[in-house]
Amino acid sequence: MEVSASVRDHFIHLVKDIFPNLTTDDPLYSVLALGSILFVAALIYIVARLIVRPQIANWVYKSNNKWDNALQKHGFFRRLMHLFPALFIYITTPVLIDNEAVMHGMVIKSAQLYMLYSGLLALYAMLSTVEDVYNASALSRRAPITGFIQVTKLAFAIITILLSISLIVDRSPLLIVSGLTAIAAVLLLIFRDTILGFVAGIQIAANRMFNTGDWIAMPKYEVDGEILEIGLTNVKVQNWDKTISTLPTYSLTTEAVKNWRGMQESGGRRIKRAIYIDVHSIKLCDNDMLERFSKIRYINDYIDKKKNELRAYHRDYSIDESDLLNSRRLTNIGTFRAYLEAYLRKHPDVNQELTLMVRQLPPNELGLPLEIYCFSAQKEWVKYEKVQADIFDHVMAMLDLFDLRAYQRDGHLSLLAHREHSAYGNSNESRSTQKDDQEKSESNQKSNDE
Known part of the structure; x- marks a missing residue:
């Protein structure tokens, strides 16, 4: 003083x-x-x-x-x-x-x-x-706090507004707060998305459902990309075409979302693709085919093992190997399937610790699906696609060596069939014309003789 x-x-x-x-x-x-x-x-x-x-x-x-x-x-x-x-x-x-x-x-x-x-x-x-x-910090990988930070900012902003009003009107802040209960329903309507986003943020953080950097896919919203930010009311996702989609935060807990984090944290990215084999190219292997297959490095041991098994089977049941009805023989599709599995077992970019198999799916009007199911050790998109393409390049190129054909719906086949039919029709017509001419000639000759 x-x-x-x-x-x-x-x-x-x-x-x-x-x-x-x-x-x-x-x-x-x-x-x-x-x-x-x-x-x-x-x-x-x-x-x-x-x-x-x-x-x-x-x-x-x-x-x-x-x-x-x-x-x-x-x-x-x-x-x-x-x-x-x-x-x-x-x-x-x-x-x-x-x-x-x-x-x-x-x-x-x-x-x-x-x-x-x-x-x-x-x-x-x-x-x-x-x-x-x-x-x-490393803790951010476990749970994002952007939503909680925004909630805290919103809470302090509301407190500041209440204190400002109390300073201007010279009334206690508690008196102003008690007066707000009369318009609570209106406030709930105004802050509906905020409240839903806050609750969703708690669920996301508590269950570790999503985090910034996660790759998510939501077909309903045409979203496929990485999460940039999980806010109080909105989530920003950068799609792979570099566009940015904004979603309500609560949609991550109420809609169907595919999170690819498990793939990114695992040892590989799944390859699951089938080729359709023309069933007309599937056949039993003869000695010449087995001799040719035994020269393939990946399956020479497999061929020798199968030959010994079949020889023992025929000897035990007294079956002549030349008896096509009763003898057991290898097929080109089964041998090809064994080759593909051996090929994948030796591939340097395929994770050998995860599931690896080559399986047949139920045949349909397109042929017999032969599916490759394995995991690429390369998880980055570009490298993953390269590994997958290299595998199927090799698969398609090896079909002919096993006397197999991939089914392909060719639009020009109908045209070729039509041309063959036309050619066959013209040939018959020509033959019919020649026959008529010959009959007329014989008739004229007979008349002249008379």
């Missing part, structure tokens, strides 16, 4: 030196006092902005900590500088301006509101810093 009185006396003495007849009750005094306060507050802000803030920035960049760099990035120190002039105005206004003056309450409330919102912005910067530090 003594300091305040001394400052006030010195200011009044300074003003009377300039305006001898001016009193503290004169409105001009309040204007001069307010102008002086604002002038000094502006000087404080300029000094803080031009001297203090650069010095703080130098300390931040010289330190090895990451959190202070994040504070600087999000403007925490810049926003904090606004508190000093507002605090100066709030402290010096009661000293220089009487409580009964009209502008006293207005200046005090303005300073309080300015400090309140400056503090809110500084708090936002702190929360953003916490989010950045968390996202840079």
Whole structure:
């Protein structure tokens, strides 16, 4: 109080030196006092902005900590500088301006509101810093906190608005909150997506359902790409065509979503594709075919083993190998299936620890599906597609060596059949014409003889 009185006396003495007849009750005094306060507050802000803030920035960049760099990035120190002039105005206004003056309450409330919102912005910067530090840690792979950070920001924003209203109307914040219960239904309608997003965020974090960087697919929304951000109300997904889709957060818990994280964390990416074998090309293997197959490195042991098994079977049951009705023989499709499995077992880009098989699916009007089911060790999209293409390039090229054909619905077959039919019809017609001509010639010859 003594300091305040001394400052006030010195200011009044300074003003009377300039305006001898001016009193503290004169409105001009309040204007001069307010102008002086604002002038000094502006000087404080300029000094803080031009001297203090650069010095703080130098300390931040010289330190090895990451959190202070994040504070600087999000403007925490810049926003904090606004508190000093507002605090100066709030402290010096009661000293220089009487409580009964009209502008006293207005200046005090303005300073309080300015400090309140400056503090809110500084708090936002702190929360953003916490989010950045968390996202840079290993914990971010387990659960995102962007939604919770946004909920916290929203909560502080609501508190700030309530405090601002209470300052303006000079009422207790509790009284204002009690009055909001009357419009609770309206607030629930307004903040419907926010509430649903908050609940969904809790479910996502608690169950570790999704995280930033996960590859998800939602056919309903034509979404297929990586999650960029999981917010309070929206989720941003960058599709593989580089477009960005925005979804409601609660849709991740209420709609069907395929998360490819399991594939990315596993040892391989699945290859599951079938080729259709023309059933007319499937046949029993003769000795020449077996001799040719035994020269293939991957299945020479398989051929020798099967020959010994069949020889033992025929000997045990006294069956002549030349007896086609009762003897057992290998098929080209079965041998080809064994070859493909052996080929995949030796492939360097196929994970041998996961499921690997070559199986037949039920035949249909397109032929006999022969499916390759394995896992590529290369999980990156481009490399995965290359591995898959190389495998099936080899499969298609090897069909002819096993006397097999892939089924292909050729549109030109009907045209060829039509041409063959036309050629056959023309040939019959020509033969019929020749026969008629011959009969006429014989008839004329007979008439001439008579």
